[in-house]
Amino acid sequence: MLWFVHYEQVIGGVQNPTMTQASGTGTGKHSGKSGRRTSGIAAAAVGALSNQLGAASGSLAFPVIGPAGVVAVRQLVAAMILLPLVRPRIRSLTRTQWWPVLLLAVVFGTMNLTLYLAIDRIGLGLAVTLEFCGPLAVALLGSRTRNSAVCALIAGAGVIAITRPQPSTDYLGIGFGLIAACSWAAYILLNRTIGARIPGVQGTATATAVSAILFLPIGAWILITTRPDAFTLLCAVGAGVLASAVPFVADLTALRKIPASLFGTLMSLNPVLAALVGALLFKEGLGGIEWAGIALIVTANTIGLLLPSRTMSVTNRFNKS
Numbered sequence: 001m002l003w004f005v006h007y008e009q010v011i012g013g014v015q016n017p018t019m020t021q022a023s024g025t026g027t028g029k030h031s032g033k034s035g036r037r038t039s040g041i042a043a044a045a046v047g048a049l050s051n052q053l054g055a056a057s058g059s060l061a062f063p064v065i066g067p068a069g070v071v072a073v074r075q076l077v078a079a080m081i082l083l084p085l086v087r088p089r090i091r092s093l094t095r096t097q098w099w100p101v102l103l104l105a106v107v108f109g110t111m112n113l114t115l116y117l118a119i120d121r122i123g124l125g126l127a128v129t130l131e132f133c134g135p136l137a138v139a140l141l142g143s144r145t146r147n148s149a150v151c152a153l154i155a156g157a158g159v160i161a162i163t164r165p166q167p168s169t170d171y172l173g174i175g176f177g178l179i180a181a182c183s184w185a186a187y188i189l190l191n192r193t194i195g196a197r198i199p200g201v202q203g204t205a206t207a208t209a210v211s212a213i214l215f216l217p218i219g220a221w222i223l224i225t226t227r228p229d230a231f232t233l234l235c236a237v238g239a240g241v242l243a244s245a246v247p248f249v250a251d252l253t254a255l256r257k258i259p260a261s262l263f264g265t266l267m268s269l270n271p272v273l274a275a276l277v278g279a280l281l282f283k284e285g286l287g288g289i290e291w292a293g294i295a296l297i298v299t300a301n302t303i304g305l306l307l308p309s310r311t312m313s314v315t316n317r318f319n320k321s
Contacts, residue, residue, distance in 0.1 A: 036257045036258075037257065037258055039253075039257055040253070040254045040255075040256070040257025040258035040262075040263075041254070041258060041262070041266065043250045043251075043253040043254040043257065044250065044251070044254035044258065044263055044266040044267070045266060045269070046246070046250045047246065047247040047249075047250030047251050047254065048247075048266065048267060048269055048270050048273055049273055049277075050242045050243070050246040050247050050250065051242070051243050051247050051270065051273075052124065052128065052270065052273045052274045052277045053242050053277060054074075054238065054239045054240070054241070054242030054243025054244070054246075054247075055115075055116070055119060055124055055128070055239065055243060055274070055277075056124060056277050056278070056281050056282070057235050057236075057238035057239045057242055058070040058071075058074060058116060058119075058235060058236060058238070058239030058243070059116070059119055059120065059124065059282070060231075060232075060235040061073075061228070061232045061233075061235040061236045061239070062116075062120050064226055064228045064229070064232040065222050065223065065226050065228050065232060065236065066120075066222065067113060067116035067117045067119075067120050068113060068215075068218055068219075068222060069218075069219060069222040069223065069226070069228075069236065070116055070235075070236045070239055071109065071112045071113045071116055071215060072215040072216070072218050072219025072222065073219060073233070073236035073237060073239070073240060074112060074236065074239045074240040074243065074244065075108075075109060075112070075208065075211050075212040075215045075240075076212045076215070076216070076219065076240070077237055077239075077240025077241060077244060077245075078208050078212070078240055078244035078245075079205075079208045079209040079211070079212035081240075081241075081244060081245045081248070082201075082204075082205040082208050082209070082244070082248070083205055083208075083209055085205075085248075086200070086201055086202055086204075086205035088198075088202035088203070088205045088206045088209075089202065090206055090209075093198070093206070096197065097194075097197045097198055097203070100190050100193045100194050100197070100203070101194060101198075101203050101206050101207045101210065102207075102210060103186075103190055104187065104190040104191065104194060104203070104204070104207035105207040105208070105209075105210035105211040105214060106211070106214070107183050107186045107187050107190060108187060108207055108208065108211045109211040109214055109215060110179070110180075110183045111131075111180055111183035111184050111187055114176045114177070114179040114180040114183060115127060115128075115131050115176075115177070115180040117173075117176040118130065118131070118173050118174075118176035118177035118180060120173075121170045121172060121173030121176065122170050122173035122174060122177065123278050123282070123284040123286075124274045124275070124277060124278035124282070124284065125271065125274045125275030125276075125277075125278045125279070125284060125286055125290075125294065126162055126173075126174075126177065126275075126286070126290065126294075127173070127176075127177045127180070127274075128270060128271050128274035128275075129158075129162060129177075129271035129274065129275070129293070129294050129297055130159070130162065130163075130174065130177030130178055130180065130181055131177055131180040131181050131184055132181070132270060132271050132297060132301070133155060133159060133178075133181045133297065134180070134181030134182060134183065134184035134185040134187075134188075135184055135185060135188055136151075136155055136297070136300065136301050136304065137152075137155075137181070137185055138185045138188050138189065139304060140152050140155075140304060147303070147304070148304060150303070151300040151301075151303050151304040152300070154296050154297075154299055154300040154303070155296065155297050155300035155301075157293075157296050158292075158293040158294065158295070158296030158297035158299075158300065159293065159297070160293070161289050161290065161292055161293030161296065162174075162290055162293040162294070164289070191203070191204060194207075251263075254266075265302055268298045268301040268302045269298070271294050271297060271298055272294060272298060275291070275294055
């Protein structure tokens with residue numbers, strides 16, 4: 001969850017000071033730095049894998065309570081975890097602070113719901129890959145360099161490879177995935193506004209709580225009418241824990257130990273991990289063209305992270321003058 005907020009800052013070259021602590025020179029021993037870097041990479045990998053295992057866990061509950069029921073439980077679990085950890089000062093929020101928080105709550109719920117609807121129809125790997133195009137688009141549009149244009153073309157080719165028309169193409173599922181991508185892009189832009197008005201992640205935590213409240217009636221109605229068994233509830237709760245709590249802690253740990261650019265590059269593995277989890281756990285068969293599309297999107301993201309952005313270039317020229 002934390003990397004949702006900072007992704008655009010990382011790829012766009014605008015890094016939060018708290019994210020760059022690991023990139024300082026420091027005076028510690030080389031072995032200590034190496035161990036710190038290794039543990040940071042491991043934490044980032046654990047967070048990314050946990051995200052996909054959470055989505056997989058939630059999909060096991062789809063046959064009983066559907067994607068909407070899973071999202072309702074997930075939002076509730078996320079709020080129950082985030083609120084005690086962050087302790088946002090909700091009563092002190094002003095009107096100008098509340099409106100982006102409320103919008104973020106709606107976007108957050110829409111993002112998770114459409115992602116799970118997409119997973120239900122086109123599988124974990126393709127759904128996550130399509131959703132990943134949202135933050136990538138925001139970052140590339142914000143960069144506006146030749147490098148970002150090349151990355152956009154590569155990513156576009158990947159999307160075309162995944163969504164190419166076929167007799168068995170599920171256009172509704174693809175549509176849900178693209179809506180999730182747009183929602184993620186809006187999530188990033190709203191978090192930028194909230195970050196300028198509310199300190200820390202208090203705004204995100206508050207929006208999560210509001211989103212949980214919005215889904216509460218839906219979740220209650222679904223649970224009452226379907227009467228799910230213990231396994232179904234466990235899978236839904238597992239989605240909340242694995243896709244919210246574990247990544248939150250893992251991302252915080254990783255961002256304190258490795259540079260933000262490396263963290264963002266590691267997050268590029270999410271579509272690949274999603275495809276692998278889907279193939280191993282659910283026997284989701286992806287053809288060579290689908291795998292090529294995923295690879296193209298991951299490559300576009302990685303190149304965008306590694307190549308200098310317009311923001312960094314301007315800063316360097318200013319420092320030299």
